[in-house]
Amino acid sequence: MQLAGITIKSPFVAAPLAGVSSPPFRLLAARAGAGLVYTEMVSALALLRRQPQTVRMARVLPEERPVALQLFGQDPEDMARAARLVAAMPVDLVDVNMGCPARKVRRQGAGSALLDEPARAAEMLAAVVENCPQPVTVKLRLGYQRDTLEEVLPGLIAAGAKAVCLHARTVVQGFGGQADWSAIARLKSWCPVPVIGNGDVRSARDALAMLETTGCDAVMIGRAAMGDPWIFSRANDLLAGRAPAGVSLAMRRAALWEHAELARQLNGEGGAVHFLRQFMMWYAKGLPGATEFRRSAGPVRELGELLRLAGEFFDRLEQAA
Numbered sequence: 001m002q003l004a005g006i007t008i009k010s011p012f013v014a015a016p017l018a019g020v021s022s023p024p025f026r027l028l029a030a031r032a033g034a035g036l037v038y039t040e041m042v043s044a045l046a047l048l049r050r051q052p053q054t055v056r057m058a059r060v061l062p063e064e065r066p067v068a069l070q071l072f073g074q075d076p077e078d079m080a081r082a083a084r085l086v087a088a089m090p091v092d093l094v095d096v097n098m099g100c101p102a103r104k105v106r107r108q109g110a111g112s113a114l115l116d117e118p119a120r121a122a123e124m125l126a127a128v129v130e131n132c133p134q135p136v137t138v139k140l141r142l143g144y145q146r147d148t149l150e151e152v153l154p155g156l157i158a159a160g161a162k163a164v165c166l167h168a169r170t171v172v173q174g175f176g177g178q179a180d181w182s183a184i185a186r187l188k189s190w191c192p193v194p195v196i197g198n199g200d201v202r203s204a205r206d207a208l209a210m211l212e213t214t215g216c217d218a219v220m221i222g223r224a225a226m227g228d229p230w231i232f233s234r235a236n237d238l239l240a241g242r243a244p245a246g247v248s249l250a251m252r253r254a255a256l257w258e259h260a261e262l263a264r265q266l267n268g269e270g271g272a273v274h275f276l277r278q279f280m281m282w283y284a285k286g287l288p289g290a291t292e293f294r295r296s297a298g299p300v301r302e303l304g305e306l307l308r309l310a311g312e313f314f315d316r317l318e319q320a321a
């Protein structure tokens with residue numbers, strides 16, 4: 001299917017997740033069948049300053065494509081200059097973050113603060129559109145404390161947004177309460193560009209339900225994909241009318257190992273340990289003995305030792321199976 005001018009193989013896409021959607025996460029999601037994967041939000045200013053951590057965030061592997069790079073910032077000139085850098089990168093879409101509710105981002109006038117100022121939001125979007133050849137999309141929330149999409153979005157579309165991703169919560173809701181899927185259906189009824197629905201998809205069945213009940217063009221999955229990249233293959237199975245394939249212990253073990261190896265290659269040993277402790281727990285989620293595994297891995301600072309503990313954990317489960 002086509003989305004915002006690019007071809008994607010599935011309408012289920014992996015969300016931008018700060019601190020999570022690094023290349024290993026994206027690669028595993030893409031392999032499992034995500035139609036599109038997003039980098040975490042990348043600061044335009046930090047990219048211009050070539051801050052090493054930000055440059056690492058913007059790194060993309062050829063095998064994970066199609067990939068969207070998400071930019072955030074508060075100054076149209078910075079966004080324009082950052083877009084010129086991104087223009088030369090191997091990314092398929094450039095997404096502009098207008099939904100981040102974090103106080104430190106809003107205080108700068110970035111993320112969801114742009115929803116309060118439709119004219120500045122449109123100026124920011126135009127700055128990106130005019131300075132990179134890739135299609136530009138926007139990810140936003142409903143509004144600060146009510147649905148103001150009809151005030152904000154027409155300007156963004158006129159400025160060149162090729163698709164919109166709606167996390168169907170207000171800014172004040174943060175991550176609380178329930179995402180309002182009826183708002184996605186409402187948006188779809190008038191929005192002239194494709195709509196990607198997002199919020200509270202907790203299972204493959206939810207993903208299909210969002211697609212069917214809201215009429216959105218694609219569904220973005222965030223938290224439910226942490227440690228479960230196979231949610232994309234299950235959603236694709238359901239969409240195709242197939243029984244969803246199960247996730248075996250061997251699949252979890254292999255994913256954990258691959259995630260570790262890629263993280264080590266990309267971030268070095270220290271960075272890998274930091275990310276991996278978090279990820280190991282996600283891959284172990286729901287399995288017997290996961291709590292004790294978490295406890296024993298907590299103080300470990302060395303990748304080899306973490307992998308040894310993970311190996312023992314999976315060995316025990318395989319023997320018991």
Ligand SMILES: Cc1cc2nc3c(=O)[nH]c(=O)nc-3n(C[C@H](O)[C@H](O)[C@H](O)COP(=O)(O)O)c2cc1C
Nearest residue numbers: 015016017018040041139167199200201221222223
């Ligand atoms: C840990 C975490 C980090 C996030 N980072 C980003 C981000 O960098 N950019 C963004 O647009 N949204 C970010 N989000 C929001 C998600 O992309 C998504 O909109 C939200 O989690 C709702 O989807 P879900 O219910 O499927 O998780 C983040 C959410 C979480 C939980």
